[in-house]
Amino acid sequence: MSKYWNDKVKEIEPYVPGEQPKDKQYIKLNTNENPYPPSKKVMEAMKNAVNDDLKLYPDPTCSDFTLEIAKYYNLDSNEIFVGNGSDEVLAFAFMAFFSKDKKILFPDISYSFYIVYAQLLNLDYELVKLDDNFNIPLEELKKQNGGVIIPNPNAPTGKYVDIESLRDLVEANKDSVVIIDEAYIDFGGESMVKFIKDYDNLLVIQTLSKSRSLAGLRVGFALGHKDLIEGLNRIKNSINSYTLDRVALAGATEAMKDNEHFEEITKKIIDTRETTMKSLEKLGFNVLESKANFVFASHNKVSGKLLYERLKDNGVLVRYFNKDRIDNFLRITIGTDEEMDILIEKLELILSQN
Amino acid sequence: MSKYWNDKVKEIEPYVPGEQPKDKQYIKLNTNENPYPPSKKVMEAMKNAVNDDLKLYPDPTCSDFTLEIAKYYNLDSNEIFVGNGSDEVLAFAFMAFFSKDKKILFPDISYSFYIVYAQLLNLDYELVKLDDNFNIPLEELKKQNGGVIIPNPNAPTGKYVDIESLRDLVEANKDSVVIIDEAYIDFGGESMVKFIKDYDNLLVIQTLSKSRSLAGLRVGFALGHKDLIEGLNRIKNSINSYTLDRVALAGATEAMKDNEHFEEITKKIIDTRETTMKSLEKLGFNVLESKANFVFASHNKVSGKLLYERLKDNGVLVRYFNKDRIDNFLRITIGTDEEMDILIEKLELILSQN
Incomplete structure (x- = not known):
């Protein structure tokens, strides 16, 4: 102290x-x-990026990496935001879309960083209690709110919610942003990415740390309507213009290619x-x-x-x-x-x- | 919008x-x-860090890198905070040490990110006008305030203030934190680091981007009393536990060795x-x-x-x-x-x- x-x-x-x-x-x-x-191709790309150009700033728009994600998910580049791990992306999303006077909702048992972000940013929040089988009571996330965030699959339970139910949740929350934290989606779940063109209040967050074996590289990203992405960029550019270094960008770009x-x-x-x-x-x-x-x-x-x-x-x-x-x-x-x-x-x- | x-x-x-x-x-x-x-030794260390261990999270305490900075500046490890570029370190310092109700002071002509941080965090601030020769009027930075930040040398002017004058400034501001942003200190100036053991309200911020030729790596750090460093760590750990990736840490550690x-x-x-x-x-x-x-x-x-x-x-x-x-x-x-x-x-x- x-x-x-x-x-x-x-x-x-x-x-x-x-x-x-x-x-x-x-x-x-x-x-x-x-x-x-991680993929050998990823490591080769990273080694190649260790060169004299390290004296120069990286591309602040991360355009090559963003383009590969766009190709992979069939999105436009302006529907993608990238950051220094999905934790940073989550923090920026809390800073951009949630407000002090409007209560945000998330499960009482979920990623324990959410409550830390809420406290840091003085956000009012309500923990929605999982049922006795650790299911998320989706109906309760449809009441008046200033934002909703849930991990799918949930952590630490591992339980998965089908995407049609989540689509109903996004549909029912037209006045606030619904964040689906898909850190673990690649291990058997289906991504909400397919609904991004349909809803301007859906933000999907993913990471290269888990399914792409790159926890040591610190790369995450958000997918959503271009206006949400612009909001995230406004926060980023008010904190740190260059959040991803040249080597991380090279590795991350290749990681989205080597499927x-x-x-x-x-x-x-x-x-x-x-x-x-x-x-x-x-x-x-x-x-x-x-x-x-x-x-x-x-x-x-x-x-x-x-x-x-x-x-x-x-x-x-x-x-x-x-x-x-x-x-x-x-x-x-x-x-x-x-x-x-x-x-x-x-x-x-x-x-x-x- | x-x-x-x-x-x-x-x-x-x-x-x-x-x-x-x-x-x-x-x-x-x-x-x-x-x-x-950058140094060939730095690049070699980075290439060596591109290995299977990228699947694992990096050391969240960045202890090897911190230890090298400690050796270089003859400080203790707990007097050092490292981050993803000095911009991130600056943002965290604004979040940790400045308060809404107390006006912070910085020169009207200085690093233009300061005003962005202040606006993002709803901080009250006063721009202290440089004199006609672009000198910082140090006396004006001694009036009642909630914090002071100046770059030394200043950017974009390049002008340098001698460290005895800055020591007086730190001495005169015992109720608030004085941040000296030394991004450009290695090109002929003398660092305030030597006064860190004397003052618990002095925070010195440096970067590897400029004098160590590593703008593409995104590494900066802060030096100060251990309680200030703990404050920065509390903010970091409320946003992103792992801000530096494995390869950046390896390069940064070597950069502090190859003088x-x-x-x-x-x-x-x-x-x-x-x-x-x-x-x-x-x-x-x-x-x-x-x-x-x-x-x-x-x-x-x-x-x-x-x-x-x-x-x-x-x-x-x-x-x-x-x-x-x-x-x-x-x-x-x-x-x-x-x-x-x-x-x-x-x-x-x-x-x-x-």
Whole structure:
């Protein structure tokens, strides 16, 4: 604490990312990273971008990258905004489309950064309670509001909402922006991108961190009506004109081209997820249906907290949230088959001891 | 304009970076980029960082990079904050240390992003008028305020204030944070870093974009009392936990080590600046004394606007500000000797025709 902090800095509770302990090598199943390396073509493009031109500013409009996304999703370039990770894109969207005097709505159990943005920006918000099966009560998101945001699939539950239901939600909220945070959409869900030409209040946010194996590169993007995109650009250009560096832009551009690699690793993760769910169920876990690269599971005998701690002792990191309603669950990232075999083996051991 | 923009997005006037026309190859003397390539060691470190680990998040604490800055400046790691370009660091500092109800002070002619940050954050501000010789009236920055920010050397004038005078300013402002924006300090000025252990209200901001030839990498940092740094981290962690990617971190860390390269290119730029100033003066320019990698000059016969336009026609880009008091000036980045010879040659031609 410093007397020079303003009131906001004193009062905010910043987001806490998943732990990254350095004491030993862990099997990291705690931050939803992809277990497979990025595309070789992406890495080649990045290495080529490490050249004398680094002395020059990058393209502030990120036009090459934007064009590749446009091609991939059959959109126009002015319907695309890119940023330094989808967290930055989300923050800018909160800054651009939500207002102090109008309550925004999001699920009580969802990405924990939303509440941090709302607090930072003094936004009034209401947490809409998931039902007992962790479903999002979509009808409640149709009441008067100043904006709606939901992850699809939801995090940390992994549960997916079909896009026709979400379309109804966008349709019912003509006076506010509905943000669908699709960080995990590529692991079995269908994107809302197909409705972007139909609605001027729909903003879809995606990332290269998960399905494109590029968490280390910090690239995310938003897709929406050109006026929404212009709003995001106005915020960006009031904070930092050049949010993506030359090497990241080169890698990101190539990542949107190499779909063969992307489809291959995504399929593997989906297959491993299905096997893992079955193995967990055999061990006495209740595993929520997941369309993400993680599963959310609680055990019928041993507490989530204990399992988390004992797994850590055994060299396996998973994510545990010490939070009402989900404090008995573990969020487990889907790794390689070999990593998941070790997870199951360690869990068998731990369960036999408790 | 969209009905979904909030009032702030409607009213802000975003920053406009220097133009980057793609119609032909220009000699780019308009965005204060370094004309020399970055260190080969930096590029090697970056290429090595392009590997399978890109699938993993970067270190959110940026500890290796922070440690190198600490070594270079003889500071502790907790006195250092790093970000995605010094623009982002500046924005976070405005968010952390300035408050709505207290007027912040900065020169009327200085980095034009400050006013954008103030508007974005609803901060009350007062532009303190430079004197007729473009000196900053330091006494006026000692009156009651909620914060002070000045670039040293100033941009776009290039004028430098000695650090003892700035120390007095910090000393006189014990109730508010004084930010010294040292983007251009390495081209002949002395850094305020040496006073960081003495004052808990001094924040020094630097960048790798200029003297380290890494505008394309987007890396900046702040140096100050550990409580100020903690305030910046609280803001960062309420917006984006991972602002620097793995490759940028590797390059930035190496950049703080390779001081031989840095000193060599910096000396060349200073030498070229002195030669360029003399050549411009011979052509009838009034050139302000500069300790930056650019000069600010007006001609005694031909208008700044015309010179800017005719130089552009002749393949040389310089920066022109259509703004009261400086609308007869050109801000000219110091390039290589060869580039400056062409500039002078083109100016001779243009002056002979006007």
